[in-house]
Amino acid sequence: MRQCTGCREMKNKKEMIRIIKTAENTIELDATGKKNGRGAYLCFCRECLQKAQKNKGLERSLKTAIPEEIYLRLEKELEAIEQK
Numbered sequence: 001m002r003q004c005t006g007c008r009e010m011k012n013k014k015e016m017i018r019i020i021k022t023a024e025n026t027i028e029l030d031a032t033g034k035k036n037g038r039g040a041y042l043c044f045c046r047e048c049l050q051k052a053q054k055n056k057g058l059e060r061s062l063k064t065a066i067p068e069e070i071y072l073r074l075e076k077e078l079e080a081i082e083q084k
C-alpha cells in the first residue's frame with residue numbers, strides 16, 4: 001500500500017502512478033514503476049495531481065521545487081494515460 005501525495009488515501013501500488021525525480025533532476029511520470037529515482041505516488045487522476053501541487057506534497061516527497069510548467073506537463077501525460 002502506498003499513500004497518494006494528493007488525497008492522502010492509501011491504495012495498492014498498482015492503482016497508482018509513480019512520479020520520480022531522476023538523477024538528472026528532472027521530474028517524470030513513471031507508468032511502469034520501474035524507473036530509478038526518488039518516487040512519489042499519486043492516484044490515476046488529475047485531481048490528485050492538482051491537490052499534490054496545492055498542498056506541496058509532491059515537492060516535499062521529491063525534495064525539490066517543482067515549477068508550474070512541470071505540473072502542466074505531468075497533467076497532460078496523465079491525461080494521455082487515462083485515455084488509454
Ligand SMILES: [Zn+2]
Nearest residue numbers: 004007043048
Ligand atoms: Zn489520490
